[in-house]
Amino acid sequence: MIGLLGARAVSAANFVVDTTSDTSLSACTAAAADCSLRGAMFAANNLAGGDAITFSIPGSDPGCSAETGVCRIEIGTALPAINQPLSIDGYTQPGAQPNTIPAPGANNAQLKIELTRSGIFVPNNVFQLNGTATLFELRGLAIFTPTSGMVSGGLRHVIRGNWFGVTALGESPDYSSPGTVFELGFFNRQIIIGGSNPEDRNVIAGSGRDLSSPPLPGGGTNIVRVNSVMTDRGDILIEGNLIGFAPDGITSLPFRDPFSVNPGDDAFQTPTVRILDNRFSRAARNFSGAFGGALRIMTNRTMTEAAVIQGNIFGLGVDGSRVGVQKDHIEIFLGNNSRVPKVLIGGLGVGEGNVFAAGASFGVDLGSAVRLPNSALAGTFIEFVGNRMLGNQGIGLDFPHPTAGGGVAFGRTLNDVDDVDLGANQSQNFPVISAFSVAGDQLNLTYGVDSAPANSAYPLRVDFYRALGDEGEELIDSDVYLLTEAQTSKSVTFTLPPGFDLDADDVVVAVATDAEGRSSEFSFGQLQITVSDAPDPFPAGIPFSVEVVATATSGPFKPNGTVLVSMNTSPATTCTMTLQPTATALTSAGSCELLPLQVGSRTITATYQTLAGAFSSATGDNVTAIAAHTVTDPGPEQISFASCAAVGIEGRELVVEVRRPSGGVAAVQVDLTHEAGTATPGTDYAAPADQTLIWAPGDFAPKLIGIPIDADALVEPVETFRLRLSNPVNASILPTALTEIRIRNGVDAGFADGFEGSCVN
Structure with missing residues (x-):
C-alpha cells in the first residue's frame, strides 16, 4: 500500500459529468450538459497529473429514469484510452449509496450510474489504460457490456464498490456475447479489487448467455497479473467481493472460466497475493467445452512466498443454498513443470478457513476443493488447513497421480512405504488413525505418519477433522509430529471446542503438512461390503428392499458414506442409501428399495462411493458387492x-x-x-x-x-x-x-x- 500511495498524484482537476450523452463534451464548466464521460476522459488525458471524474447528472436528463433515478450512459465507440492517473467516482451522483453489508454477505449498494454499449456496438475494452496511467481508481459504477475487458491495461488499479456484469438494479443484461470484466494480464504492478470495508466490495458477475435451451445467463473471464521490479514488489488484493453472483448473493451469474490470478514471471521478489473473504459461485452452464472452476492460481515463476487464500466461501449462497461450483473449486496451474507454486489455503486463525461446498464433477475434474498440477516433480508447496468441506463430489486436495498405463488418475492417492514417491506436494503421505474414543469433551486418538525423515520436512503438523463424507467438515485440533516420532504410533488427547458435537459413531479424518508447507490428501480407511435382498424372488413392478452391511477392515471407525445400488435392467434400476452406524463394532448398514419393471434373473450390484465416504478399497477405489435376484411376472391383479x-x-x-x-x-x-x-x-x-x-x-x-x-x-x-x-x-x-x-x-x-x-x- 505504501507503493500505491507514493505513486498517487495530487488531483489537477475535477471534471463533473452532467449528461448521459456519448458525445465528446469536454468543456466541463458550470453550464448545463457540457461534460460527458467521454469528454471528461478526453480532457483529463490532456492535463498532467492525476485527475478526478465525478457525476452530477440531473434527473431530467433523457438517459435517466424518473422511477429509479438511474442514469445510463451508452457508448457507441471506444472510450479514450486513459494515459494519466485518473479517479472515477459514481457515488458522487445524487442518490447513490455505497454497500453497508459486511463480507461475505449480499451487496445493497444503490448505484445511479450505468455504463453500457449503444445498440449492437461491442467495445473491445471499456476502460483501456496505458502504462503511463500509473493509478486508476474506479468506484460506484454499474458496468455491463459484451467486451474483451471492462477494465484493461494500466499499471496500478484500485477497483472498489462497483457492480460488473449486472445493471444498477442487479439484473443480468440481455446480451448473448460474453462480458469479460478484468483483462489485466500484462505488466501491472498493483491490483486492488475490493477491500475490508463494506463500501469497498464489488459485484463481479458473469454476463452473456450459454448454449442451454433456453439460454442461461453467464459468461466471460477474468485475469489479473502483477510483476515485481527491483524497487517495487507486485501486489494483488482481491477482498470481500461477490464473484459469479448477482448482488443478492444467491443468484449465480457464473463466468465461463475460473477467476485467474497470476503472480507474474519476473526474476524479482514474489508479489504479495491475498484473496480474502470473497464469495464465489460457478453454477453449471453449457459453454461447449470443459470449462468451469471458481479460482485458478497461474504459476509462471518459482514462488518464494505463499499466496494467501483465506476466509472465502465457494459454492454457497448467502442464504445457505448450494449453488455449487462446476469442476474443482481451485486449480493450481503451472506454466511448465519447472514452475513452483507456493499457496496457503486456509489457516488456523479465526476466519482464516475457507468453505468449499457442492463442487460438481465435470470432465476429468472430480469437483474437489483444490486440484494440484499433474507434475512428476516435487516442486509444489500447497498448504491446506482449517477449511470446511460441504458436499463436494471430489476430495479436499487432489493429487493427480500416474497410472500403470502411463495415464493420469484423479482421486485417492495411496500412501507408499516411507513416502518415497514424488509428484504434487511430494505426494505427502496422509496420517493413519489406529485408535479412537470420545469421553465427554475428551477426544483420544492414536495415529502415525509413514514418512521417512529423508522424504518429508519435519516436524509435521497433523490436523484432525470431523468427517462429512470423504472430507473434513470441521477442524477439531492439530498436533505436532516431531522428527523423533517419525513413523511411530503416537497417542494424543484433545479437549473438544465448546459446543463441538462428536461421538463414538463419528469418523475423524486427518491431513499431514510438512514444515515446508506441503499438505497431504485427507486420510481414509478401507472396508468391505455385503449385499442382501428380500423378498427374492419378487414380482416386477413392486418395490423390494436391498440391505448393505459395510465393515471397516482398517482403522477404528464405523464406515460412513453412501452406496449406489443398481440392477441390470434396461435402463438400470437404481437406488441410493446412506450408511448408518450399527451397534456392532466397525460396522454400518443401510437399505433402499428397488422397483424393477422387467422380469428375469438379474444381478444386484452395490457400490460404495469412495468419494462420498472416508473409506475405499485397498487400491483407493470404489468397493462393490453383488447378489442374484429373480424378478417374476406379477400376473393379473x-x-x-x-x-x-x-x-x-x-x-x-x-x-x-x-x-x-x-x-x-x-x-x-x-x-x-x-x-x-x-x-x-x-x-x-x-x-x-x-x-x-x-x-x-x-x-x-x-x-x-x-x-x-x-x-x-x-x-x-x-x-x-x-x-x-x-x-x-x-x-x-x-x-x-x-x-x-x-x-x-x-x-x-x-x-x-x-x-x-x-x-x-
Missing part, C-alpha cells in the same frame, strides 16, 4: 377368499382370510359384505361390518376378518351365513367371490375351525 366355505365352531372365533394371490403392482380394493343365512346374527355369531378392503402397491398381506361364534347349550343342525366380495377396483375377483360359513356345535369335535367341506353352488 386378483382378490379372492382363501376358500369357498369354512366351518365355525361354537364358542370360538373364526378367522376368514381374503387374499391377493397375484398382481401387486397397483393399488386395489374390494367391498366385503355380510349376507344372513339360517344362523341368527347377534345370537349365533357376531356379524362382521360391511367394509372396503384396500391393498397398496406391493402389499400382499391377507386381510383377516375375525368372527366370534357364540356358544349355546342347544344341539342344533348346521347353521350358515355368507360373506361376499364385490365392486373390485383395479382387480378381478378370482377364483372365489363368495364363502359360506357353517356353524357347528362345540361338541362336534370331528371338525376344526375353518374346515371347508363342500363349496356353495
Whole structure:
C-alpha cells in the first residue's frame, strides 16, 4: 500500500459529468450538459497529473429514469484510452449509496450510474489504460457490456464498490456475447479489487448467455497479473467481493472460466497475493467445452512466498443454498513443470478457513476443493488447513497421480512405504488413525505418519477433522509430529471446542503438512461390503428392499458414506442409501428399495462411493458387492377368499382370510359384505361390518376378518351365513367371490375351525 500511495498524484482537476450523452463534451464548466464521460476522459488525458471524474447528472436528463433515478450512459465507440492517473467516482451522483453489508454477505449498494454499449456496438475494452496511467481508481459504477475487458491495461488499479456484469438494479443484461470484466494480464504492478470495508466490495458477475435451451445467463473471464521490479514488489488484493453472483448473493451469474490470478514471471521478489473473504459461485452452464472452476492460481515463476487464500466461501449462497461450483473449486496451474507454486489455503486463525461446498464433477475434474498440477516433480508447496468441506463430489486436495498405463488418475492417492514417491506436494503421505474414543469433551486418538525423515520436512503438523463424507467438515485440533516420532504410533488427547458435537459413531479424518508447507490428501480407511435382498424372488413392478452391511477392515471407525445400488435392467434400476452406524463394532448398514419393471434373473450390484465416504478399497477405489435376484411376472391383479366355505365352531372365533394371490403392482380394493343365512346374527355369531378392503402397491398381506361364534347349550343342525366380495377396483375377483360359513356345535369335535367341506353352488 505504501507503493500505491507514493505513486498517487495530487488531483489537477475535477471534471463533473452532467449528461448521459456519448458525445465528446469536454468543456466541463458550470453550464448545463457540457461534460460527458467521454469528454471528461478526453480532457483529463490532456492535463498532467492525476485527475478526478465525478457525476452530477440531473434527473431530467433523457438517459435517466424518473422511477429509479438511474442514469445510463451508452457508448457507441471506444472510450479514450486513459494515459494519466485518473479517479472515477459514481457515488458522487445524487442518490447513490455505497454497500453497508459486511463480507461475505449480499451487496445493497444503490448505484445511479450505468455504463453500457449503444445498440449492437461491442467495445473491445471499456476502460483501456496505458502504462503511463500509473493509478486508476474506479468506484460506484454499474458496468455491463459484451467486451474483451471492462477494465484493461494500466499499471496500478484500485477497483472498489462497483457492480460488473449486472445493471444498477442487479439484473443480468440481455446480451448473448460474453462480458469479460478484468483483462489485466500484462505488466501491472498493483491490483486492488475490493477491500475490508463494506463500501469497498464489488459485484463481479458473469454476463452473456450459454448454449442451454433456453439460454442461461453467464459468461466471460477474468485475469489479473502483477510483476515485481527491483524497487517495487507486485501486489494483488482481491477482498470481500461477490464473484459469479448477482448482488443478492444467491443468484449465480457464473463466468465461463475460473477467476485467474497470476503472480507474474519476473526474476524479482514474489508479489504479495491475498484473496480474502470473497464469495464465489460457478453454477453449471453449457459453454461447449470443459470449462468451469471458481479460482485458478497461474504459476509462471518459482514462488518464494505463499499466496494467501483465506476466509472465502465457494459454492454457497448467502442464504445457505448450494449453488455449487462446476469442476474443482481451485486449480493450481503451472506454466511448465519447472514452475513452483507456493499457496496457503486456509489457516488456523479465526476466519482464516475457507468453505468449499457442492463442487460438481465435470470432465476429468472430480469437483474437489483444490486440484494440484499433474507434475512428476516435487516442486509444489500447497498448504491446506482449517477449511470446511460441504458436499463436494471430489476430495479436499487432489493429487493427480500416474497410472500403470502411463495415464493420469484423479482421486485417492495411496500412501507408499516411507513416502518415497514424488509428484504434487511430494505426494505427502496422509496420517493413519489406529485408535479412537470420545469421553465427554475428551477426544483420544492414536495415529502415525509413514514418512521417512529423508522424504518429508519435519516436524509435521497433523490436523484432525470431523468427517462429512470423504472430507473434513470441521477442524477439531492439530498436533505436532516431531522428527523423533517419525513413523511411530503416537497417542494424543484433545479437549473438544465448546459446543463441538462428536461421538463414538463419528469418523475423524486427518491431513499431514510438512514444515515446508506441503499438505497431504485427507486420510481414509478401507472396508468391505455385503449385499442382501428380500423378498427374492419378487414380482416386477413392486418395490423390494436391498440391505448393505459395510465393515471397516482398517482403522477404528464405523464406515460412513453412501452406496449406489443398481440392477441390470434396461435402463438400470437404481437406488441410493446412506450408511448408518450399527451397534456392532466397525460396522454400518443401510437399505433402499428397488422397483424393477422387467422380469428375469438379474444381478444386484452395490457400490460404495469412495468419494462420498472416508473409506475405499485397498487400491483407493470404489468397493462393490453383488447378489442374484429373480424378478417374476406379477400376473393379473386378483382378490379372492382363501376358500369357498369354512366351518365355525361354537364358542370360538373364526378367522376368514381374503387374499391377493397375484398382481401387486397397483393399488386395489374390494367391498366385503355380510349376507344372513339360517344362523341368527347377534345370537349365533357376531356379524362382521360391511367394509372396503384396500391393498397398496406391493402389499400382499391377507386381510383377516375375525368372527366370534357364540356358544349355546342347544344341539342344533348346521347353521350358515355368507360373506361376499364385490365392486373390485383395479382387480378381478378370482377364483372365489363368495364363502359360506357353517356353524357347528362345540361338541362336534370331528371338525376344526375353518374346515371347508363342500363349496356353495
